[in-house]
Amino acid sequence: MxxxxxxxxxxxxxxxxxxxxxxxxxxxxxxxxxxxxxxxxxxxxxxxxxxxxxxxxxxxxxxxxxxxxxxxxxxTPACWSWLVPTDPVQTLAAEAIDRLGRLSDSARSQMLSPESQGMLALTNWQDGCCAVCSLPASAFGTKLVTDHCHTSGLIRGLLCQPCNTKEGNRHNDEELIEGYRQLPPTRMLGVRLRYYDLVNGFTKPLGPEYGTGRDRSLLPEY
Known part of the structure; x- marks a missing residue:
């Protein structure tokens, strides 16, 4: 590596x-x-x-x-060196559900939706480690931050607070951050996850009047 x-x-x-x-x-x-x-x-x-x-x-x-x-x-982002299992979404999501133990039929049914399966797979795969630096969020006494592309409205991966702050600088085009943006964990696992917050709900993609160049070119892939 x-x-x-x-x-x-x-x-x-x-x-x-x-x-x-x-x-x-x-x-x-x-x-x-x-x-x-x-x-x-x-x-x-x-x-x-x-x-x-x-x-x-x-x-x-x-x-x-x-x-x-x-x-x-x-x-290069730490996650690039992590093993991606065969059929990652099904494998990782199934492992995560099994660890939860006995679930009601309604709870298990909710976890079988494509979006829930994708988020379970992402969380299980990262296992509390920042996708950029590999540092566990516990080192800062916090949880990992869910990073998303503001142009597409889709999740990229889970980051520690310092790395999320670096990524949030739109003008930060250093090799490490740019590499993460181009190939984040969600793309490595083949999942498409919309970003959601309790105030605004699911984040919608920005219109063509916003964003150009790199961000706009990523829209079809995300």
Whole structure:
């Protein structure tokens, strides 16, 4: 996985396991260390305490600051390295429903709609991990944010708050964010999900008088 910038001295992907559901899903964030470091090399977030102390990173605020420094970023979205199962919607949605245990017939029926199946599949697949940086939302004491395309009104994926803020900048065309916009989790899984909020209901696509270029060209695909 190409998870670090070539100019960065931190070129080893962090081997910390980030998902209990998906044992092969590792952090992959650029690890601290060099050729003279013995043993696994971890990123600043998952360094053992003794190494944090040695590097002066014992304060969480310092770690969070380093985590989002430009030379520590992924060059491609983390989700691009995640395994997509065969027939992802049916497989992932069925697993999610099975974990809920005994359900009433009406509740189970509601979960069988295409949109519900798609959302169950997306949530199960991401398993609380941000699609861009892989960081679990629990690291910030929050839940993942449902990111959507404001032009099409369709969901892209689930992001941590910092990555969602970055993506929300329409002029942010850096490789990482642009890659996520072009191939988000919903497209990887083959699901089409309308964004919904309690105030406005389902978000409708913007008319042709809004948005041009990249955003407008994505409408048919989303």
């Amino acid at each position: 190409a998870s670090s910038l070539e100019s960065s001295p931190m070129r080893w992907p962090c081997p910390h396991r980030i998902s209990q559901r998906w044992p092969d899903r590792l952090c992959g964030f650029p690890a601290v260390g060099g050729p003279d470091v013995d043993g696994p090399r971890y990123c600043v977030r998952h360094l053992p305490q003794k190494d944090r102390t040695r590097l002066g990173l014992s304060i969480d605020g310092d770690v969070d600051a380093m985590w989002f420094e430009s030379d520590l970023r992924f060059s």
